[in-house]
Amino acid sequence: MKDGEMNFDTLAIHAAEQHDQNQALNNPIYMTSTFTFTDLQQADDTFSFKRKAYVYTRGGNPTINLFEQRIAALEGGVDGVAFASGMAAITSVIMSFVKSGDEVIAHRNLYGSAFGALKHLMPDYGVKTKFVNMTNLEELKDAIGEKTKVLYLETPTNPSMEIIDLEAVAKIAAEDSIKVVVDNTFATPYLQRPLELGVDVVVHSATKYISGHGDAVGGVAVSKNQDYIYKLKFGYMCELGGVMSPFNAWLLLRGLKTLxxxxxxxxxxxxxxxxxxxxxxxxxxxxxxxxxxxxxxxxxxxxxxxxxxxxxxxxxxxxxxxxxxxxxxxxxxxxxxxxxxxxxxxxxxxxxxxxxxxxxxxxxxxxxxxxxxxxxxxxxxxxxxxxxxxxxxxx
Ligand SMILES: Cc1ncc(COP(=O)(O)O)c(C=O)c1O
Structure with a gap:
């Protein structure tokens, strides 16, 4: 059965399934920082992209990749990038869309550290955020200006449980080629799939429902655009360094099975x-x-x-x-x-x-x-x- 033909509950257990040489039911945890080469020729072939292979866990790891592909299947994206925490995912994704002088518009009610990063940290790098009430679409439209590059929101919001119309917000943003980033932590892909409503990137604190057992900290970003995922992974996650542990990826894969x-x-x-x-x-x-x-x-x-x-x-x-x-x-x-x-x-x-x-x-x-x-x-x-x-x- 192909992934595209399976229902959510089945995808949460089987999407992107990999063959294990020992036929283990659960995929092994590749708890390794680095991967070896037989000789320099093999290393050269790998670094010049003639050979596809793992090199170093910050750039790729089979357990982490499986988690990225499985959550991407659940969100309806092409691929994902796993991060050390939800905040690493949020800040990396926002940074990937802005440069100094640009502006973010965020919904007024956000998880405290996301609010803190936008309000206190990003201005030091020349990126200002306007906080608006996105439940009022006119207020959002009025706030958009030439410098606006990203709309950032949660729905339901933390902690006020406000609901924002994702399809309407995505439509407004598309008129000005503005990217929409949605934190889907509270809903999870089981209850809400923002990418299907026109949102560009979904981020998660995987620490929460995806883990489900309060035993792992992690984050992930998913998009329908493979080029963007490549840029986010190698241009931001790898360079800023907020990589997920393979052990946590394995715990999150376990959590997804019962999501x-x-x-x-x-x-x-x-x-x-x-x-x-x-x-x-x-x-x-x-x-x-x-x-x-x-x-x-x-x-x-x-x-x-x-x-x-x-x-x-x-x-x-x-x-x-x-x-x-x-x-x-x-x-x-x-x-x-x-x-x-x-x-x-x-x-x-x-x-x-x-x-x-x-x-x-x-x-x-x-x-x-x-x-x-x-x-x-x-x-x-x-x-x-x-x-x-x-x-x-x-x-
Ligand atoms: C909605 C939401 N987004 C993001 C985060 C941050 O995630 P993490 O703690 O995994 O960095 C949290 C944490 O509580 C959250 O509630």
Whole structure:
């Protein structure tokens, strides 16, 4: 069966399958930094591209390549580039599209370090970012100027769970030959495939749902353009050096095998948590695109298969109430990161999103007291029981 003929769940297990000389079910981990040559002639043939072979793991490694090809098949791309982390993928991809004097337009609500890189780091290299509300397409159109080279966004966004219309944004960008880069970490390719909606590059923190077990840090970028992937790999990943470990590539391949099953459970648990919270009198606002009252619900229904595993919310009262709630939880773990089997909870403004200034938070779509829950794979009744007992104690 060819890859193109297989369904998502099958591709997650079999895409780009390689023959192993020992017929091992799982591909071996090529835990090696370098590859040997029999003689200088073979080395010369390799370096002059007469012979296709691995040379050095930063430039290519069979385990990493298999991960890149498998995730590319799932995203509907031609190939991918694996990175040491999601942030290495994000910064390398953005750098690959801009030079000094150019401008990026980003959605206002982003993962804290992505916001920090655009707001604080890139200006030192002559690249400025305008932060706009991309849920308002007119605001986006008005912001685009001659210097705009890249639109950068997440959907759903971290932590506000805002939904951005990918097809509409890609259409607007295409009119001015602007590249669109989407962080698909929250949705994963099982729930959303941005490349099919006209987006140029998808990036991931593979640390999250792709790993799924909280045991590996990694990133990946996927595109439909093979020349671009070649440029990103050899011009950026290799030169900047944010290479993935082969061991992590193997862990991520293992994670991918169960991605669809896990995303279904994460999504159904999140929906149950959101419904529970929405009905609780202590809760002020719930942000989950699966709720009909969510402003992005109709767009999410169109561009996503399900609504994902993250629920953000605010309690009535102040930051102290939010702090007491997270500290009274017993089963749910207080931690950054998301997408793991364990349900994780955090207060973004105090943890992952400290790059946002306090007075700016509201403008960027969340509050100091906003709480983010990454619904794990535990039984939903147990997750909700823990939330309930903590809410009772807070009251
Ligand atoms: C949406 C999103 N993108 C990117 C990242 C960064 O990924 P990493 O921690 O793998 O560098 C994160 C991390 O939390 C994230 O939540």
């Amino acid at each position: 669809s099953l896990r995303m279904e459970r994460h999504s159904s648990n999140a929906m149950k948590i959101a419904n529970f919270l929405a009905e609780n009198p202590l809760v002020e606002r719930v942000m989950y695109p699966g709720m009909e009252t969510h402003p992005g619900h109709e767009i999410a229904k169109r561009q996503m298969k399900d609504f994902g595993g993250i629920v953000s919310f605010e309690l009535k009262g102040d930051l102290e109430t939010a702090k007491a709630f997270v500290e009274n939880l017993k089963l749910l773990k207080l931690a950054v990161s998301l997408g793991d089997a364990e349900t994780l909870v955090e207060i973004p403004a105090l943890m992952t999103h400290r790059d946002y200034l306090e007075e700016e938070l509201k403008k960027f779509g969340f509050l100091k007291k906003t709480i983010r829950i990454s619904a794990g794979l535990e039984h939903p009744d147990d997750i909700i029981a823990d939330i309930k007992q903590s809410l009772e104690r807070v009251r």
